[in-house]
Amino acid sequence: MLVATSDTKATAVRNPGEIVFENVSVKFGALHAMGPTSLTVRAGEFLAIVGPSGCGKSTLLNLVAGTLPPSTGQVRYNGRVVDGPNRDVGYITQRNYCLPWRTVEANVQLPLEFRRFPPAEIAARAARALRQVGLGGFEKAYPRQLSGGMLQRVMIARTLAYEPATYLMDEPFGSLDAQLRLRMHAELLKLWQDTGATFVFVTHDLHEAITLADRVVVMSGRPGKTKLVVNIDLPRPRDVVDIQADPVFGVYFKTLWHALEIEG
Amino acid sequence: MTESAELQSSPRAGGVLEHAKRRGVLYIQILLLVALIAIWQGVADRFDTEFWTSSPLSILAALFQWYESGQLVTDLQLTLFEAGIGFVLGSIGGGVVGFVLGWVRKLGDIFEPFVLSIYTLPKIALAPLFVLWFGIGPLNKVMFSALLVFFMVFFTTFQGIRQVDLDLVANARLLGARRVDIWTKIAIPYSAVWVFTGLRISLPYALIGTIVGEFVAAQAGVGFRIKEATTYFNTAEVFAGLVVLMAISLLLLGVLSLIERRVMRWQTADTVSISDAAGTT
Numbered sequence: 287m288l289v290a291t292s293d294t295k296a297t298a299v300r301n302p303g304e305i306v307f308e309n310v311s312v313k314f315g316a317l318h319a320m321g322p323t324s325l326t327v328r329a330g331e332f333l334a335i336v337g338p339s340g341c342g343k344s345t346l347l348n349l350v351a352g353t354l355p356p357s358t359g360q361v362r363y364n365g366r367v368v369d370g371p372n373r374d375v376g377y378i379t380q381r382n383y384c385l386p387w388r389t390v391e392a393n394v395q396l397p398l399e400f401r402r403f404p405p406a407e408i409a410a411r412a413a414r415a416l417r418q419v420g421l422g423g424f425e426k427a428y429p430r431q432l433s434g435g436m437l438q439r440v441m442i443a444r445t446l447a448y449e450p451a452t453y454l455m456d457e458p459f460g461s462l463d464a465q466l467r468l469r470m471h472a473e474l475l476k477l478w479q480d481t482g483a484t485f486v487f488v489t490h491d492l493h494e495a496i497t498l499a500d501r502v503v504v505m506s507g508r509p510g511k512t513k514l515v516v517n518i519d520l521p522r523p524r525d526v527v528d529i530q531a532d533p534v535f536g537v538y539f540k541t542l543w544h545a546l547e548i549e550g
Numbered sequence: 551m552t553e554s555a556e557l558q559s560s561p562r563a564g565g566v567l568e569h570a571k572r573r574g575v576l577y578i579q580i581l582l583l584v585a586l587i588a589i590w591q592g593v594a595d596r597f598d599t600e601f602w603t604s605s606p607l608s609i610l611a612a613l614f615q616w617y618e619s620g621q622l623v624t625d626l627q628l629t630l631f632e633a634g635i636g637f638v639l640g641s642i643g644g645g646v647v648g649f650v651l652g653w654v655r656k657l658g659d660i661f662e663p664f665v666l667s668i669y670t671l672p673k674i675a676l677a678p679l680f681v682l683w684f685g686i687g688p689l690n691k692v693m694f695s696a697l698l699v700f701f702m703v704f705f706t707t708f709q710g711i712r713q714v715d716l717d718l719v720a721n722a723r724l725l726g727a728r729r730v731d732i733w734t735k736i737a738i739p740y741s742a743v744w745v746f747t748g749l750r751i752s753l754p755y756a757l758i759g760t761i762v763g764e765f766v767a768a769q770a771g772v773g774f775r776i777k778e779a780t781t782y783f784n785t786a787e788v789f790a791g792l793v794v795l796m797a798i799s800l801l802l803l804g805v806l807s808l809i810e811r812r813v814m815r816w817q818t819a820d821t822v823s824i825s826d827a828a829g830t831t
Contacts, residue, residue: 352724383721387816400725
């Protein structure tokens with residue numbers, strides 16, 4: 287289980303992030319990768335971004351994280367222009383950034399050490415985060431001893447540990463099998479509900495986007511721009527299996543599918 | 551716990567088999583060693599090659615005599631001291647310079663040709679110059695060892711630091727890492743494999759530096775003894791010196807790999823014990 291009920295209340299975020307993209311475009315040399323585009327991510331919402339590959343979905347996340355400067359326009363995070371690494375966000379990608387020489391526990395403690403938390407709190411928070419993702423008992427294991435799914439949980443635990451106001455997720459479950467994926471969806475929804483944090487979730491899986499998000503943004507092909515924003519008015523809390531049987535789910539799927547298909 | 555099924559655990563029986571195989575190899579190695587020594591002795595006795603090749607028994611006698619005279623201990627102490635200090639100085643120097651030039655790319659690019667041109671110089675040729683600069687005492691040998699070690703450790707550290715995954719560094723910045731954190735918690739551990747390789751390769755070079763220094767000019771030390779014995783055509787004593795040198799290099803390498811295994815434990819972590827530990831909690 288990703289999120290155990292008894293533990294989650296403590297991780298509620300006080301100040302979820304609001305993200306504003308204002309006429310943002312990104313060029314890599316001669317390559318016009320993205321934009322100009324404008325988009326507002328509301329504080330505390332679950333926003334999914336879909337689009338053809340190479341349309342700059344990940345670029346949007348990098349802009350929020352501050353690891354990539356926009357070529358034009360600006361990105362504001364909680365009213366403040368992002369101009370360097372944004373430490374308020376937790377960034378989870380398909381890549382696993384575990385340090386192989388550190389145990390699972392020490393990996394989860396890493397951001398807390400960076401942020402100069404007192405030692406007692408570092409230990410307590412890491413232990414709690416690991417329990418939350420269901421990795422209690424694996425504290426002393428090394429990353430190379432874990433499977434891909436477990437490593438992904440370590441990355442999530444590492445992010446949970448410092449309670450970021452915003453979670454940026456770039457196809458985090460891309461490498462997992464369908465069953466595990468569905469389980470992770472349920473757990474992610476629970477995490478979102480319990481923390482109240484803002485989630486920006488990039489995926490190319492429409493099922494995933496509809497299941498999780500409040501709004502789904504469809505991006506056009508390169509240079510990527512927001513092309514369509516669809517409100518997903520499915521009731522919450524959602525059941526990741528039942529929701530797919532909802533007739534409205536199919537309607538959303540069709541709408542999004544057509545929007546993407548025109549891109550070819 | 552269901553997750554233990556996800557662990558890539560290797561069956562325990564495989565480990566036992568591996569162990570037995572390794573023991574078999576050890577037996578063969580010991581046998582081979584004994585055979586070689588026996589052949590050496592036999593050839594020396596039968597074909598009277600003692601003058602050129604000495605013989606294991608004569609070497610043993612020479613070693614014993616060397617020890618009895620009390621010279622062995624003083625020679626060993628001196629040589630080990632010179633090589634040891636040289637090794638430490640050279641490693642620190644090579645490590646620090648390698649780290650800085652590897653990390654600050656611009657500096658590295660500027661200095662690389664300079665370092666390279668000194669590196670390609672056969673450094674043995676510098677030995678006489680070192681006598682001029684540092685005299686014929688221990689300082690000369692220390693500096694010469696340090697020079698040889700410096701380049702080995704410098705290049706591996708430089709390589710290792712340049713291998714550091716920049717995505718990982720960017721990720722660490724997001725996690726809140728400051729500059730110091732990136733160095734101490736990402737870059738240095740990341741390049742540790744390389745640094746240890748450098749240390750392992752350079753350890754014999756520390757000894758080479760000292761021995762060459764002692765060949766050129768000295769008053770004591772294992773290298774000095776070997777050279778002295780050569781001038782008297784005392785082959786047994788020369789070989790005794792070589793045996794001592796071999797023994798100390800092997801010993802030092804053993805110590806180093808012990809340290810390495812401790813520091814790099816994550817590389818050899820046993821998959822089986824972890825799933826067991828998880829099962830009991």
